[in-house]
Amino acid sequence: xxxxxxxxxxxxxxxxxxxxxxxxxxxxxxxxxxxxxxxxxxxxxxxxxxxxxxxxxxxxxxxxxxxxxxxxxxxxxxxxxxxxxxxxxxxxxxxxxxxxxxxxxxxxxxxxxxxxxxxxxxxxxxxxxxxxxxxxxxxxxxxxxxxxxxxxxxxxxxxxxxxxxxxxxxxxxxxxxxxxxxxxxxxxxxxxxxxxxxxxxxxxxxxxxxxxxxxxxxxxxxxxxxxxxxxxxxxxxxxxxxxxxxxxxxxxxxxxxxxxxxxxxxxxxxxxxxxxxxxxxxxxxxxxxxxxxxxxxxxxxxxxxxxxxxxxxxxxxxxxxxxxxxxxxxxxxxxxxxxxxxxxxxxxxxxxxxxxxxxxxxxxxxxxxxxxxxxxxxxxxxxxxxxxxxxxxxxxxxxxxxxxxxxxxxxxxxxxxxxxx
Amino acid sequence: xxxxxxxxxxxxxxxxxxxxxxxxxxxxxxxxxxxxxxxxxxxxxxxxxxxxxxxxxxxxxxxxxxxxxxxxxxxxxxxxxxxxxxxxxxxxxxxxxxxxxxxxxxxxxxxxxxxxxxxxxxxxxxxxxxxxxxxxxxxxxxxxxxxxxxxxxxxxxxxxxxxxxxxxxxxxxxxxxxxxxxxxxxxxxxxxxxxxxxxxxxxxxxxxxxxxxxxxxxxxxxxxxxxxxxxxxxxxxxxxxxxxxxxxxxxxxxxxxxxxxxxxxxxxxxxxxxxxxxxxxxxxxxxxxxxxxxxxxxxxxxxxxxxxxxxxxxxxxxxxxxxxxxxx
Numbered sequence: 096x097x098x099x100x101x102x103x104x105x106x107x108x109x110x111x112x113x114x115x116x117x118x119x120x121x122x123x124x125x126x127x128x129x130x131x132x133x134x135x136x137x138x139x140x141x142x143x144x145x146x147x148x149x150x151x152x153x154x155x156x157x158x159x160x161x162x163x164x165x166x167x168x169x170x171x172x173x174x175x176x177x178x179x180x181x182x183x184x185x186x187x188x189x190x191x192x193x194x195x196x197x198x199x200x201x202x203x204x205x206x207x208x209x210x211x212x213x214x215x216x217x218x219x220x221x222x223x224x225x226x227x228x229x230x231x232x233x234x235x236x237x238x239x240x241x242x243x244x245x246x247x248x249x250x251x252x253x254x255x256x257x258x259x260x261x262x263x264x265x266x267x268x269x270x271x272x273x274x275x276x277x278x279x280x281x282x283x284x285x286x287x288x289x290x291x292x293x294x295x296x297x298x299x300x301x302x303x304x305x306x307x308x309x310x311x312x313x314x315x316x317x318x319x320x321x322x323x324x325x326x327x328x329x330x331x332x333x334x335x336x337x338x339x340x341x342x343x344x345x346x347x348x349x350x351x352x353x354x355x356x357x358x359x360x361x362x363x364x365x366x367x368x369x370x371x372x373x374x375x376x377x378x379x380x381x382x383x384x385x386x387x388x389x390x391x392x393x394x395x396x397x398x399x400x401x402x403x404x405x406x407x408x409x410x411x412x413x414x415x416x417x418x419x420x421x422x423x424x425x426x427x428x429x430x431x432x433x434x435x436x437x438x439x440x441x442x443x444x445x446x447x448x449x450x451x452x453x454x455x456x457x458x459x460x461x462x463x464x465x466x467x468x469x470x471x472x473x474x475x476x477x478x479x480x481x482x483x484x485x486x487x488x489x490x491x492x493x494x495x496x497x498x499x500x501x502x503x504x505x506x507x508x509x510x511x512x513x514x515x516x
Numbered sequence: 517x518x519x520x521x522x523x524x525x526x527x528x529x530x531x532x533x534x535x536x537x538x539x540x541x542x543x544x545x546x547x548x549x550x551x552x553x554x555x556x557x558x559x560x561x562x563x564x565x566x567x568x569x570x571x572x573x574x575x576x577x578x579x580x581x582x583x584x585x586x587x588x589x590x591x592x593x594x595x596x597x598x599x600x601x602x603x604x605x606x607x608x609x610x611x612x613x614x615x616x617x618x619x620x621x622x623x624x625x626x627x628x629x630x631x632x633x634x635x636x637x638x639x640x641x642x643x644x645x646x647x648x649x650x651x652x653x654x655x656x657x658x659x660x661x662x663x664x665x666x667x668x669x670x671x672x673x674x675x676x677x678x679x680x681x682x683x684x685x686x687x688x689x690x691x692x693x694x695x696x697x698x699x700x701x702x703x704x705x706x707x708x709x710x711x712x713x714x715x716x717x718x719x720x721x722x723x724x725x726x727x728x729x730x731x732x733x734x735x736x737x738x739x740x741x742x743x744x745x746x747x748x749x750x751x752x753x754x755x756x757x758x759x760x761x762x763x764x765x766x767x768x769x770x771x772x773x774x775x776x777x778x779x780x781x782x783x784x785x786x787x788x789x790x791x792x793x794x795x796x797x798x799x800x801x802x803x804x805x806x807x808x809x810x811x812x813x814x815x816x817x818x819x820x821x822x823x824x825x826x827x828x829x830x831x832x833x834x835x836x837x838x839x840x841x842x843x844x
Contacts, residue, residue: 163781169806176587176810198588345693347781349668353675483808486783493790497694500791516808 129412130156134182136167139238139399140433144425148416155412164188174404175201181404183413187235189398190482192224195234197479199227202234203403208414210236216423220474221438225400235400236421239435240472241366242465243301243394245387246373246456251361255285261459264387272302272331275390279340282361290360291340293351295332295496296489297364297396302328303485304475305391310485311478317513319484329488333502336495343496356380364389366396367436367465374434374455386459393471398438436465443470480516487512581816588810599817609818611792612800613825615700619775619796620768620829622704627712628760634712635719636745649720652713663710664777671702671778693778699794706774711767715760722756723749754840761837765830769822772798797822 133141138161145157160182162170168191174181175195187195195202210233214222217237225235245268249259257278258264268275275298279291292298303309306324310317319325335341342360344351354360356377365373365386373384401417403410419425426437427447434453442448443466451462478484491509494500500508581599585592603609638649655663670677671692679689692702726749734744750757775794779785786803788795795803801822805815 165781165785172810173587173806345780345782345784348672350672350674350676357675359674480809490783490787490790493784497691497790499694499793 128154128156129409130158131184131409131413131416132182133157133159133184133186133416134167134171135159135161135186136164136188137161138433139186140429140435141420143432144420144428148419155416157416171404174406178406181406183403183407183409184417185402185404186238186399187402189224189241189395189400189477190485192235192400193477193481194479195402196225196227199232199234201405202232203405203407203410203414204232204234205236205403205414206231206233208410210414210418213418216441217438218440218469218472220395220472221398223474224477225402235402236417237438238399238401238421239368239397239426239429240438240469241368241395241397242436242468243389243396244365244367244370244461244464244468245362245389246365246370246384247362247387248358248360248383249385249457250383251286251289251358252282255282255361257282257285259385261385261387264385268390269388269392270390272298272328272390276331276335276338276340279335280338283339289358290342291335292362292364293342293344293354293360294346295336295341295492297346298335299328299332299488299492300485301364301389301394301396302331302391303488304396305394305473306475307473309475309477309481310488311476311481313476315478317478317480317484317516319488319513320510325488329492329506332492333495336492337502341496343493345493352376355384358383364396367430367434367461368397370453370456370461371434374453381455382457384456386453386456386461386464388464389468393468393473395469395472398436434461436469438469440470483516484513487516577816577819580812581814581820583813585813585816586810587812592813595813599814600821602814603817603821608792608795609800609821612788612795612797615696615788615792615794616769616771616796617829619700619703619707619771619794620765622700623707624761624764624768626704627708628715628757628764630708631712631715631719631760632745632750632757634716635723636741636749638716638720639723649717652716654713655710656714658710660710660773661777663706664774667702667706667709667774668778668780693784693789694793696791696793699775699778699789703771703774703778703794706778707768707771711764715764718756718760719753722753726752751840754837757840758834758837761833762830765833766826769826769829770798771796772802775799776802797825 135141141159145159149155149157161167167186168188171181171185171187172194175198213236218240221237221240222233225233225237227234245264247264252259252264258267267278282291303325306322306328308318308322308324310319310322310325312318342354344354344360355373356379358380363369370386374381377384401421403413403417407413421439423437423439423442426439427442427445429435430437430448430451437448449460449462449466451460452458453461487509491505494505494508495502580592582594582596583592584595584598634652638645638652642648671679673679673689673691673693676692678692683689690698692698730748730752731744734748739747775788775796776785776799778794779787779789784790786799786807788799797818801815801818804811804818
């Protein structure tokens with residue numbers, strides 16, 4: 096029969112193709128190149144750096160993947176727990192790093208790869224964030240720090256009869272957040288229809304981060320109720336909300352994006368990475384935004400580390416890459432490109448950093464402002480569920496902003512939610 | 517090739533008395549085995565895949581739900597029904613259940629009614645009939661995430677299009693995310709927009725099977741179009757209506773992407789708003805599985821409870837819809 100040989104040939108051919116495909120999948124690059132995967136949650140400005148590194152090291156290939164912030168960290172935790180799927184290099188934000196330091200065995204210990212000699216390169220508190228609880232293991236090298244400043248709208252301040260020069264503005268609230276809220280009252284009296292800040296959560300978080308003790312004590316107990324600093328921050332924020340200062344915007348929503356150019360609020364706490372975000376989102380508002388220092392002078396909001404999951408197979412190559420990426424020269428390049436503020440103090444003397452101004456913000460000396468803020472940060476102990484605790488508090492404030500609950504009810508619910516942690 | 521029912525050797529020997537040779541017996545057995553077993557082997561791949569990806573996860577989830585099983589720790593201890601009791605005493609669970617049923621009602625009822633009316637319209641002779649029929653399915657083609665993102669922008673508080681229209685009509689702005697009812701309406705709109713066309717086409721297909729002469733008789737009796745729809749068409753396509761109601765119920769009780777994206781990227785996306793005003797059951801499950809300590813045991817209990825809830829509500833809906841026949 097003519098059909099049978101054809102069918103046999105077809106079957107044999109399919110089987111052969113499947114075997115060949117299977118074989119191709121399982122073979123590894125046998126020309127000696129090592130492919131390193133880097134997983135990030137945003138643009139760290141590493142693109143040009145990868146090019147440079149790959150030119151200098153032809154046997155290394157770098158692949159980057161970016162996921163959304165919360166998903167990235169959820170995926171990382173899942174991959175670490177299941178033992179596969181993590182990239183060779185992962186970025187971890189400061190709000191999550193303390194979740195991972197209690198289990199350093201899931202990461203390559205950077206001390207074993209030669210990180211001890213790098214210790215003095217970073218700010219103390221940045222270095223300590225990536226140390227395991229017993230100090231025996233280092234899981235990550237720091238990339239940027241948040242630094243904190245206050246971005247404000249010059250035109251809105253002018254309309255409210257407030258000073259517009261950044262030194263004068265910084266002086267308005269140099270001492271404390273109460274002064275900041277006081278200025279807010281003045282602002283609201285003098286204007287109509289615009290808000291003082293975009294959301295109460297950031298202000299609350301900044302106050303908490305500046306305190307000597309945050310939401311955790313050193314024994315990993317949640318001390319939200321007993322820590323007077325938290326209570327004061329809460330009361331002050333509630334006062335601001337009840338006065339109508341908050342625009343009630345949720346960060347990273349399209350509304351929030353649009354509000355930068357629309358100018359619906361007058362001030363926003365801006366870490367270094369936020370300044371480039373404002374520039375991208377509100378190109379038409381150039382010259383209307385300016386940068387002053389933040390109440391309380393110091394502060395850090397954000398910043399990341401690069402960690403090496405233990406399941407990664409190319410520990411030495413990956414370590415070489417992150418050592419290079421976080422070296423001061425590279426951090427300066429990243430700063431120039433994206434505005435992410437370096438975590439290496441030797442750059443803080445460098446005029447290339449301190450002299451940096453941003454034309455968008457009326458040539459504000461952002462280099463100086465963020466350097467001062469980063470250097471003045473007092474390290475605060477961060478517990479394992481730091482991010483979740485702050486999110487619960489933030490949602491409590493959100494409920495007050497929405498008008499869904501009174502401040503007492505919101506506080507009561509926050510307390511009962513925290514009990515389940 | 518002619519169908520041979522016996523191997524050639526046996527045919528040759530059939531006339532001769534006595535037992536066939538050992539080779540013939542072996543071929544015989546093999547052949548009979550082939551007849552009996554081949555059908556099962558042909559359908560086996562489906563069942564193997566189902567067992568691996570359907571049955572096993574179901575059973576394993578039930579197994580996990582009776583343990584205190586967190587992804588972050590290496591120990592899992594057996595806790596019996598503790599997860600279920602904790603679940604049933606958690607007010608947030610009941611809140612999520614209420615939200616889910618409310619969103620289900622708001623999305624399914626108008627959606628199916630509209631689908632019915634649209635299908636009825638499409639049965640009439642129209643210009644560009646094919647265009648309309650194909651166009652019905654276009655919203656369904658868009659991905660859930662795309663729909664949710666765009667509609668979240670439309671329903672934005674300050675700069676959303678819908679608020680802009682409402683304001684110009686004098687009705688004032690609504691903060692869609694903040695209110696419970698408003699957020700349910702917004703999410704219901706997203707779901708209805710995506711699935712109305714799909715249901716329309718299903719009803720249309722069913723309506724094509726209804727014999728024309730019944731309508732002609734009704735027309736002679738002076739029935740209006742609407743009466744024809746509800747007194748003739750609906751009872752005759754009742755099985756299809758039952759199908760769509762059950763499928764919509766099952767889908768509607770598991771809505772996840774729309775509320776999550778409506779809440780934004782921060783913690784509100786997972787809790788369905790600061791007051792959990794639009795947290796659905798799946799979102800509640802996700803919160804416990806991937807957000808708060810990776811409590812897989814508890815989340816598995818939620819999953820199985822959801823299964824029970826879905827079966828219950830689907831059953832209720834079915835019993836309710838069955839009554840259509842008794843009306844006419």
